[in-house]
Amino acid sequence: MxxxxxxxxxxxxxxxxxxxxxxxxxxxxxxxxxxTGGAPMVIKRDDCTGLAMGGNKIRQLEFYLxxxxxxxxxxxxxxxxxxxxxxxxxxAAGNRMxxxxxxxxxxxxxxxxxxxxxxxxxxxxxxxxATIHAYPDGEDEAGADRNLEAIAADLRADGHTPYIIHLSxxxxxxxxxxxxxxxxxxxxxxEAGAPGFDEVVVASGSGHTHGGLLFGLRWxxxxxxxxxxxxxxxxxxxxxxxxxRTAEVADLLDVDNPVTPADIVLSDEFLAPGYxxxxxxxxxxxxxxxxxxxxLVDPVYTGKALAGAMDRASKTTDTVLYxxxxxxxxxxxxxxxxxxxxxx
Ligand SMILES: Cc1ncc(COP(=O)(O)O)c(C=O)c1O
Numbered sequence: 098m099x100x101x102x103x104x105x106x107x108x109x110x111x112x113x114x115x116x117x118x119x120x121x122x123x124x125x126x127x128x129x130x131x132x133t134g135g136a137p138m139v140i141k142r143d144d145c146t147g148l149a150m151g152g153n154k155i156r157q158l159e160f161y162l163x164x165x166x167x168x169x170x171x172x173x174x175x176x177x178x179x180x181x182x183x184x185x186x187x188x189a190a191g192n193r194m195x196x197x198x199x200x201x202x203x204x205x206x207x208x209x210x211x212x213x214x215x216x217x218x219x220x221x222x223x224x225x226x227a228t229i230h231a232y233p234d235g236e237d238e239a240g241a242d243r244n245l246e247a248i249a250a251d252l253r254a255d256g257h258t259p260y261i262i263h264l265s266x267x268x269x270x271x272x273x274x275x276x277x278x279x280x281x282x283x284x285x286x287x288e289a290g291a292p293g294f295d296e297v298v299v300a301s302g303s304g305h306t307h308g309g310l311l312f313g314l315r316w317x318x319x320x321x322x323x324x325x326x327x328x329x330x331x332x333x334x335x336x337x338x339x340x341x342r343t344a345e346v347a348d349l350l351d352v353d354n355p356v357t358p359a360d361i362v363l364s365d366e367f368l369a370p371g372y373x374x375x376x377x378x379x380x381x382x383x384x385x386x387x388x389x390x391x392x393l394v395d396p397v398y399t400g401k402a403l404a405g406a407m408d409r410a411s412k413t414t415d416t417v418l419y420x421x422x423x424x425x426x427x428x429x430x431x432x433x434x435x436x437x438x439x440x441x
Contacts, residue, residue, distance in 0.1 A: 104281055104316065105350040108274060112163030116190050117155045117275075118147030120282045123291040126419070128389040135411040139292045140392075141283060144399070144423040149189030149221060152182050152423020153306045156279055157272030158190040161262050164271060166194055170260035174249050176201040176232065176241045177264070178373060179208075180397065180427045185218040187262060188227045196260070198227040199248050205235025206373035210433070217430030235372075238265035264303075266338070270345045273309030277346065280313025283418075294321065295415030298406035300398040300422050301325030301335055301363060308342030308356075310420070315355035326405035327365040328398050329372045335363050366408070367401040375434065378404040383435065395424035396431045 122142040130138045146155040165173060173191040177184040179202045188198040200222060206213070222229060230248060232241055242265045249259040287293050297314070301307040307325040314323065327335050339361050347354035369376050375383070375396035382404040386392040394400045399421055406419035428435065 104277060104313070105352045107350045107352070108277065111160060111271075111274065111349075112167040113159050114162045114166060114194060116146075116148050116159050116162065116193060118145065118151075119156075120286060121145045123283060123286045123418075125292050126390055126392075129385065129407065130410070132385060132389055133407050133410045136409070136413045137292075137416045138406060138410050139294055139416060139418050141279075141418060141420045143279070144393070144421045144425060146423070148193065149185060149225070150423070150426050152186060152425075153276070153420075154183045154186035154272070154423070155190070156275030157183075157305055158186055158275075160271035160274045161187070161260075162190050162194050162196075165196060165260035168258070168260060170258045171196055172252050172257045172259045173198045173262065174201075174245050174252070174259045175262040176203060176245055178203055178205040178235065179213060180206075180218045180373070180430050182218060182398075182424050182427065185221050185225075185426065188222055188225045192225055198225075199230065199252065199259070200227045201230045201232045201241065201245060201248065203232045203235040203241055208373075212432055213430045216432070217427045219430070221426055241265075266341060269349055270305060270308070270342055272303070272305035273312065273342055273346050274349070276306050276309025277313035277316070277350075280310050280317060280319070284314075284317055284319060293416065294418035296321050296409065296413070297323040297418045297420060298402060298409055299323065299325060299420040300328050300402035301339065302328045302398065304335070304338045304342040306420070306422060308339050309346060311339070311356055311360060312343045312346045312354070315360060316352075322362055323360070324362045324364055324405060324409060326402040327363055327368045328401050329368075330365075331368065332363040332365040335365070336361050339363070364405050364408075367404045373397050375400055375431075378408075380434075382407060392421070393425045393428060394421065395427045396434065397427055398422060398424045
């Protein structure tokens with residue numbers, strides 16, 4: 098890998114706070130490699146970003162909180178699924194920076210059991226003192242954002258200065274910048290002797306992680322394939338989202354987009370039975386990671402991405418880099434499925 102001309106200069110001018118423990122480890126996964134019997138597998142441990150159980154969203158929040166602090170906001174307003182890692186991470190980031198949080202939890206997954214509603218990320222949200230609002234629809238991004246505006250209006254009327262982290266497309270992709278930075282970190286680690294790789298596999302949801310990483314790698318001249326494993330939408334709709342995301346990043350950084358349509362590779366093979374629900378390959382990946390590597394991955398995001406990475410590794414001799422984006426608190430909300438117990 099030859100690289101490192103530096104990231105677009107505009108990036109360093111945007112407000113950012115330091116939240117993540119960086120760099121996260123980049124290391125081999127010998128036992129999973131042996132198990133798949135195919136290509137070597139290496140892992141980027143972004144589950145280890147530190148704050149409140151870590152994950153990819155901590156890198157992203159460095160830029161959102163940077164802007165919130167610059168605007169002298171005192172309250173974060175954010176929406177997500179009931180077991181959202183982004184919501185949990187935002188509350189933690191807000192607490193660290195002295196902001197309260199109002200969070201809206203959407204009904205994205207058809208589940209009402211006690212653990213899903215109260216354990217995992219929801220337990221941590223409450224522990225960290227957030228005010229929790231409910232939103233009945235999980236597939237209406239624009240509606241969810243409108244409701245955030247209503248919550249923010251009430252906060253303003255009470256004398257607060259809210260900062261909204263929007264969900265729907267059309268807002269500055271600040272989160273993706275965290276992964277533009279991560280691309281440089283990965284390349285620098287390889288240059289300093291960490292295991293190299295020939296392709297990357299990462300979960301693809303809002304597209305900030307996938308889009309930002311792809312943008313950063315291409316900008317820095319690294320042309321390895323990056324496969325996004327769909328966790329929420331099918332490959333065709335996710336493709337549009339990633340294309341848009343990388344174009345928005347280019348606009349924000351005031352440079353040409355180094356990502357071409359041919360760079361966008363997606364797999365929706367592990368999406369079924371749907372968002373927040375794990376299929377058999379995902380459950381197997383969760384179990385193998387735990388039993389062979391002592392590595393915890395979740396049913397919503399990182400188990401699906403690992404199933405995708407293992408699938409790639411079984412079909413190639415090239416080294417596969419799996420990006421572990423966190424999400425481990427959700428394991429506790431899925432205790433019944435994972436431990437083979439009936440629902441309560
Ligand atoms: C643990 C985890 N991994 C991956 C993702 C997907 O990241 P993105 O939304 O940036 O596509 C999420 C999104 O919430 C997540 O919580």
